[in-house]
Amino acid sequence: MKKRKNTPPYIMLAPSVVLMCGLVFYPILVTFTYSLQQMKLTEPQNDKIVGFKNYQMILADSNFWYSFLNSIIILVGVVILTVVIGIAFAMLLNVNTKIKGVLTAAAIIPWALPPIVNGVMWRWIFHPSYGFLNRLLLRCELIEEPVQWLSNRFSVILIVALVVAWRNIPFCAIVLLSALQGIPSHIYESAAIDGSSTGQMFRKITLPLLMPSLGIVVTSTSINAINVFDEIVSLSGYGDVSKTLMMDAYLRTFNFLDYGAGSAITYIIMIFAGILGLLYIRNLYREVNYL
């Protein structure tokens, strides 16, 4: 009898299980099998299983570590900018004003932009020859020659972080705004009666109660930062200077047609993103103590 009672939930779950298997787990498995092979599309006669040699080759390649460092800088930059500015915007939007609705709607615009459009738009701002920023600085006589914003490794990487953060801030602000609105006002009233300052209330009440939402924001932002591709290509092309892990995977797979090495680097990115996600979940989803 018990068995019969349990059947419908499994049947209801079956479509999503089938979809997940077909569209998520199967490609992950196939990519893994590719990563264990020497598989270059221009040399089909040399295809063979090589075990973990692709992984060894990638981890021993200085270009990989260069891309890895670029990805880490972008990741840290994006997370810091998104969280700090996102919290500030959420608090600003939490203030009751007549234009609150308009401000919230306007704040969502960058989030709605496709990454490639976002990248192209910022390229016109930082364009080395006729970009808006150079024009502005020249007109204000702050510079004599146009600045090559997109030529230097660290300047281009920081610009990419800024551009990706700009796209992620609205999501962060909206999630945190809903969390802020869920904090009961009597907690603040009690703290005020106890003589807490605004700063103390922010540190001891607001921030701890925002932690679960920040977990979602930081996880989502980190994944976006690791997967950044369109913005970099729009800003500085496929050059080595601003190469990230994602671009490395793309170039190896689709430019050099080396599916073996490309799949291996894709797996490394996946493992890296998985570890990050796990760390966030462990550290941010703990019990909240706000008093």
Place this chain on the structure above:
Amino acid sequence: MKKSRVRILSIVCCVFLVSVMLTACGNGKKEEGFGKKEEQKEIVVMVPPWAEPSSELLKEFTEKTGIKVIINIVGWDDIRNKVSIAAAGETAPADVIEVDWSWVGEFGAADWFEPIEMPEEEIEGMPTVKSFMYNDQIVALPYANDFRLAYYNTEHFEQAGVTEAPKTWDEVYEACKKIKDQGISNYPIAMTLSATEASTTSLFWMTLSKYGDIFNDDFTLKKENVLGALEFVNKMVNDDKLIDPASENMKDVEVYGKLTAGATSFMIGPTYYIGLINNPDESQIVGKASAMLVPGNGDIKTATFALPEGIGVSKYSENKEAAKEFVNWYTSPEIQIKMYKEKGNIPTRTKALQQLIESGDIVGGEVLIEQSEYIASPFPGGIPQWYSEMSNTIYNSVNQMVQGAMTPEQACENIEKKVAELK
């Protein structure tokens, strides 16, 4: 009753979803490609915007052959990836596909294209077809005859006191220094230096025309020539400031646009600029610019190499015969003449080219003909199948050198090491 209804409903939903998925994931051999059977006479052609024939031309083709053509316009950069991804799954992204000269080695080695038959006498009338041969088989037929020509702003040169077109790089260098010193142009030479394919070709034409061969016969790098070219480029960018540093992060079309905008005085560019520099819709220097031979070094009169674009038939197309018919039609002399008038693509058939020059449609065509006599392949034994990887290293090395992240020696060593590793 209610429970059993829910159960039945969920089973029906599951069966439906699973059947949809199985259909989608199925072998689908019959529907593979575009599902167009030969008798339907419909083909898909995937080309970049500049190769798109007008609807009138396509109508002409359909009336003549009964084959309907669906044109799929795709960005040049994306075509190669679409072809490789589709070929990995043994499908065709289109029946007729754009093939750039630089992809021939890879596409040929991977065997993704149908060989095209062409009689010997026809090959003679279409010299650039040799750039599309892999293991003596024609992978694609060229439709746009691109090689490098030099262009200069005659007004700038005259203002600087240079009345004759320079013949060597030293003369170009001296003239451009005068132009800069007299404040006629801040950056008199336009050259692509970004981390893009165009920087690889920039280094190729600079080496070939000023120093000589790029590779030895065994495909090792001719280091002294390449190093000479790198040092010369670095000097023009970083010491003499003759080239705009913004070129380090600009696309080739943006760099070429500096000449037609009157902002620069000299460039080496694609052949289609021969018509474009004097087109009032596209150029601000109409009547003030001229084409000339790529400068040499005294011993070398001039040098250039072919960068043509072609179209080929996917091996996985289900409409191979109809696709081949389109390729032959599209690259015929009559259509090449019409395409020059529509899009400015320089014909690859000598007959069509001569006809356009004789009719005065191509202004300055004598230079074009003369330069074409100096076309030589920079690669011993054809375009290598690892061209993309080599090109990636070359353009990144050039880009990093002009940014000051590498010396010319380091850039040259980088290129030499990569070529040795790949060959």
